Structures are given as C-alpha cells and as structure tokens.
Amino acid sequence: MNRELFKKSNKIEKFTFIFDFISIIAYISLFLMIFGMLQLPLDPVTGEVSLEKVETVTYSYSLFGNIVSNDTMNLLMSLLVIFMIVSVPMFVVNIKKLRTRTIYEVDSYVAASKFTQAIINLLSLNIVGAVLRIWNMFVLIDFVKGYKPLDFFKSIIPAVKAKFKELTKKKEKLEDSDYDEATLTLKKNIRRQNIAYVFRLLFTYLFLIFMALIIVIPFYWMILTSLKSFTGATKLNPDFYISLSQMNWVNFKVVLEALNFGLYIKNTVIVAVFSTMGTIITTILSAYAFARIEFKGRELLFSILIMTMMIPGELFVITNFITVSKNGLGWIGSGNDQYFLAMIIPFITSISFIFFLRQNFKQIPESLYKAARVDGCSDFKYLTRVMVPIASPTIFTITILNVFSSWNAYIWPRIITGLDPITGKDYWLISNALRDASFVQEGTGRVMYNLQIAASTLVTVPLLIVFFAFRKYIMNGIGRSGTKG
Numbered sequence: 001m002n003r004e005l006f007k008k009s010n011k012i013e014k015f016t017f018i019f020d021f022i023s024i025i026a027y028i029s030l031f032l033m034i035f036g037m038l039q040l041p042l043d044p045v046t047g048e049v050s051l052e053k054v055e056t057v058t059y060s061y062s063l064f065g066n067i068v069s070n071d072t073m074n075l076l077m078s079l080l081v082i083f084m085i086v087s088v089p090m091f092v093v094n095i096k097k098l099r100t101r102t103i104y105e106v107d108s109y110v111a112a113s114k115f116t117q118a119i120i121n122l123l124s125l126n127i128v129g130a131v132l133r134i135w136n137m138f139v140l141i142d143f144v145k146g147y148k149p150l151d152f153f154k155s156i157i158p159a160v161k162a163k164f165k166e167l168t169k170k171k172e173k174l175e176d177s178d179y180d181e182a183t184l185t186l187k188k189n190i191r192r193q194n195i196a197y198v199f200r201l202l203f204t205y206l207f208l209i210f211m212a213l214i215i216v217i218p219f220y221w222m223i224l225t226s227l228k229s230f231t232g233a234t235k236l237n238p239d240f241y242i243s244l245s246q247m248n249w250v251n252f253k254v255v256l257e258a259l260n261f262g263l264y265i266k267n268t269v270i271v272a273v274f275s276t277m278g279t280i281i282t283t284i285l286s287a288y289a290f291a292r293i294e295f296k297g298r299e300l301l302f303s304i305l306i307m308t309m310m311i312p313g314e315l316f317v318i319t320n321f322i323t324v325s326k327n328g329l330g331w332i333g334s335g336n337d338q339y340f341l342a343m344i345i346p347f348i349t350s351i352s353f354i355f356f357l358r359q360n361f362k363q364i365p366e367s368l369y370k371a372a373r374v375d376g377c378s379d380f381k382y383l384t385r386v387m388v389p390i391a392s393p394t395i396f397t398i399t400i401l402n403v404f405s406s407w408n409a410y411i412w413p414r415i416i417t418g419l420d421p422i423t424g425k426d427y428w429l430i431s432n433a434l435r436d437a438s439f440v441q442e443g444t445g446r447v448m449y450n451l452q453i454a455a456s457t458l459v460t461v462p463l464l465i466v467f468f469a470f471r472k473y474i475m476n477g478i479g480r481s482g483t484k485g
Contacts, residue, residue, distance in 0.1 A: 005143040006103045009136055013098055016132040020091045023126040024084065025376045031080040034073055037061055038250045040258060059098060071245040078244035084125040090117060111140035123360075219460075226251060226454035233450040251454040261455055263426065264433040271343050272406035276350025279402045280395065288352045288383050291361035292369055302358075309351050314411070320346040321415060333419055340429040342416050347406075353398045361387055393476045400466065400474055407463060410435070430459050 039059045061068050063076075075371075093116075114137035121130035224240075225233050227247040232239060256262040261303065289301045322329045324342040331338040364387060372382045410431040417424030417432060428436070439452040467474070 002143055003103065005139055006106065008108075009139045009143065010098065010101075012132055012136040012139060016129055016136065017095060017098075019126065019128045019132065020087065020094075020121075023124070024087050024091060025127060027080050027084045027087065031084070031465075033079055034077050034080075035249060035253065036062070037063070038073065038253050040250070042252060048184070056449055070250075074122065074247050074249055075245040077249045079245050086120055087126070092119065093214065106140060106143060108141075110145055111137050111144060114140065118416065133256065191224070219464075222453055222457055222460070225450060226457040228450050230446070230448055230450050233453070248450070251450055255451055255455045255458060258441070259433075259437055259451070261433060261437075261457065261458060264428050264430045265458065267408060267427055268429045268431075270340060271409070272403050274340075275344045275347050275406050276402045278344065279350055279353065280399060282349045283353045283357055283398060284395065286349075286386065287357035287361050288379075288387060290354070290358045292366075292387075293379065305351050306355060307365055309355075316346075317415065319410065320412070324416070332416055337423065339416060339424065343409075343413050343427075343429075347409075347412070350402070353402070357391065357394055357398065360391045364390055393473060396470070397476075398475050402472055403466070404463060407431075407459075430455075434459060 039061075052160075059070060061070075061073055063073070079161075114133045118130040118133035118137070121127070121133060224242065226240075227249070228242060229246075229248055232242065232246075280402075290298060322328055324346065325334040330336070331342040368386060369382060372386060377385075408431055409429060413429045414432050414435075417427050434452075434455055437455070439448045440446065
C-alpha cells in the first residue's frame with residue numbers, strides 16, 4: 001500500500017474540513033443577517049407591533065445593493081437553512097470518520113462517497129469543498145486501484161462491457177444446465193425460503209416506516225405550520241407543502257421580539273444551566289459518599305432517601321414554596337424578589353440521579369480505591385481523577401436528562417412567577433410563556449395559530465438537536481453498568 005497517497009488524502013480532507021467549516025459559518029452569518037433585516041409590521045397609531053398586519057404588510061429590502069421582496073428574502077433564508085441541515089451533519093460525520101480511519105479501511109466505496117459529497121457541496125454552493133473532494137476521490141482511486149485520473153475514465157467503458165458479458169454468460173449457463181430431480185426440488189425449496197424471507201423483510205420495513213411516519217409527520221406539520229401565514233394555517237383544506245418563497249420566517253421574529261420569547265429563552269437557559277451544574281455537583285458528591293465513604297448509618301440514610309422517591313413530587317411544592325417565600329428565605333413575596341434563586345436552588349438535587357450514579361460507582365472495583373489510598377491519594381483526588389472519568393458517560397447522560405427536565409419545567413416556575421404577575425412575567429420560562437402569552441389579535445380576537453406553533457417550534461427544536469447530537473452518549477450512559485470488579 002502507498003502510504004504517501006493515504007497521507008495525501010488525509011491532508012486534502014483536512015483542508016476540505018476548513019472550507020466546510022467556513023461555509024457553515026457563512027450560512028449561519030448570512031441567515032442571521034437576513035433574519036435581522038426583516039421588518040416587523042407596526043401599527044401606524046401606536047407604533048407597536050401589530051399581529052393583524054403580519055401577513056398583509058409587505059416590505060422591500062436592500063440586500064447587497066439590490067432591492068428584493070419579502071418572497072426573495074424568504075427564499076434565501078429557506079435555502080440557507082437547507083444548506084445548514086445538509087452541511088453540518090456531513091461535516092461532523094466526516095470529522096469522526098477521519099479521526100478513526102485507518103489505512104486498511106480505505107476502499108472503492110470510500111472513494112465513491114467523496115463524489116457524492118462533492119455533488120452535495122456543489123448544490124450547497126461550496127465550490128472549493130466540491131473541487132477538493134473530487135481531487136481526494138482521484139487520490140483514493142489511485143491508492144485503491146492504482147488508476148490515475150485519465151486511466152480511471154478510460155477503464156469505465158471496458159469495465160461496464162466486462163460486467164455485461166459476465167452477466168450474459170451466467171444467464172446462458174443457467175439456461176443450459178441440466179439438473180436432476182433432487183437438485184430441482186432443493187432449488188425450489190430454497191426459492192420458497194428466499195421469497196418468504198423477502199416478504200418478511202418487506203413487511204418488517206413497511207411497519208417500521210409506518211411507525212416512523214407516525215412520529216415524523218406531526219413534527220413536519222409543526223414546522224410547516226410555523227412558516228405559514230395565518231390564512232394558510234387556518235385553511236379548511238391546508239397545504240401539505242409550501243414553496244420556499246412562501247415560508248414566512250418573520251413569524252419567528254414576531255415571536256422572539258414582539259411576544260418577548262427571546263427573553264423567555266434566555267431565562268430558561270439560565271435556569272437550565274445553573275440547576276444542571278448544581279445537580280451534577282450534588283449528585284457526584286452524594287453518590288461517592290454513599291458508594292465509597294464508610295460511616296455509621298450509611299445504608300439506613302440511603303434507604304430513607306430512596307423511599308422519598310415514592311412520594312409524588314407535587315407534595316414537595318408546598319414545603320419548597322414556604323422555604324423560598326417571605327416566611328422562609330424571603331426570595332419571593334418580600335419586595336426584593338430573587339426569582340432565579342427560587343427556581344434553581346430547590347431543584348439542584350435529584351434522588352434518582354444519585355441512585356443512578358451511586359450504582360455506577362459501586363461497580364468500579366474497590367481495589368482501585370484501596371490502592372489509591374495506600375499511595376496517599378485523598379478521597380477528593382480519587383473522585384476527580386479516577387471515579388469521574390470512569391463514570392463520565394453516566395454523568396454526561398445525567399447532564400442531558402437534567403437539561404431536558406429544566407427546559408420543560410412548568411409547575412414550579414408558574415407558581416413562583418405567578419405571585420406578582422407584573423414583575424414575574426419578565427422571569428417566565430418558555431413553558432410558561434407558551435401557556436400564558438397572548439397569541440390573540442386585539443382587533444378580531446382570532447388566535448394566531450401560526451405564531452403559536454412557531455413558538456412551540458422554538459421550544460422543541462433545540463431539544464431535538466441536543467438529542468440527535470448526543471443520542472449515542474445518552475444511550476451508552478443509560479445502558480452502561482460500569483466496570484465489573
């Protein structure tokens with residue numbers, strides 16, 4: 001094998017990644033620039049955003065010295081989103097493959113995949129990336145087959161002819177062959193088994209496709225409705241598809257700015273980040289104490305904690321409320337409200353996560369702990385340098401699950417912010433805003449379903465991105481039982 005060609009291919013691939021990354025940054029920057037240029041429909045009297053005029057007012061925009069319409073702006077943003085949806089996963093997958101690829105894994109299929117990716121680059125206007133991938137394809141073909149670019153094109157027609165002749169000979173051979181009765185019976189049985197296998201496989205995949213459609217269609221309908229106008233969203237015979245130029249991206253700007261969902265997303269991120277950090281710290285320390293540190297009553301105390309898991313969480317709302325109210329710590333209802341503290345501190349512990357991580361810690365051989373203690377290693381040093389790295393998949397899973405839980409929290413934030421509706425509204429989380437924000441037109445009383453669905457999309461899509469990006473680690477963490485002792 002020519003290792004120089006393999007190294008050359010890797011160098012080309014690295015340069016390709018640089019241009020792929022630049023193109024992704026360009027897509028995101030252009031989308032944000034165009035999205036920021038969108039004008040919200042204003043009421044001429046009050047000067048405030050008018051939900052009634054979201055779909056009736058049209059604007060012209062100056063983009064790179066050209067005057068463009070709303071439809072053109074929508075078309076450009078839709079194309080940029082498609083480019084990002086295609087480019088980002090391809091970029092991530094290729095980086096992972098390059099990090100683990102060895103010289104023995106390169107074959108003709110790897111070279112062919114470069115051609116497919118080059119076509120995708122061309123369609124997404126990444127011309128430099130496409131050229132580099134075509135070049136890399138020829139390098140890999142030279143590495144695998146020993147063909148130069150010109151030799152490769154010359155070999156295509158002879159290869160097709162040889163394949164055709166081979167298939168023709170096989171057909172003639174089968175037609176001229178004489179089989180005895182036993183062989184024919186065996187062939188019929190094999191044919192029946194193959195047919196049965198094909199039908200079984202067909203029905204299995206049809207069932208899986210049907211189940212996938214049950215999940216995908218509602219999500220597709222949510223995305224589609226969020227980009228429709230109010231008229232399109234409320235038609236008796238709704239469209240299952242709209243053109244790229246008809247996708248109203250201004251709906252999301254109305255939701256973020258006019259309905260203040262940008263602030264609510266910021267509040268949710270703050271609560272999710274700090275509550276997750278607190279949960280991880282308390283979970284790791286508690287799980288380590290119950291798994292490794294010997295003290296009297298350890299098992300009894302742990303059993304009491306486990307029994308609290310049988311108590312419905314709603315019952316803790318009363319005691320938590322008393323704790324943070326003016327009769328307790330005074331974080332709410334005292335005139336000097338600390339809404340974030342009241343929403344974060346009561347939920348920085350999780351008995352279920354402590355139990356989950358403690359069981360994982362218990363599976364780590366105790367001999368490691370004893371050896372570390374003999375070497376003079378402290379408990380904290382052993383925890384941070386041995387236990388945490390070994391249990392990192394489980395800790396990562398706990399982090400993601402806690403983020404999901406904080407992102408979807410509703411009851412407790414609603415109680416906290418509901419004490420003072422005027423001040424508390426500025427501290428809503430997105431789950432509260434979806435329930436309590438007004439999507440109603442003041443003049444007609446109509447509910448703007450397209451804006452409501454756009455707000456729901458802003459809540460749902462980040463969680464889906466996180467799940468699909470880290471689903472491998474989440475599954476590994478949940479299914480992992482630790483190192484056997």
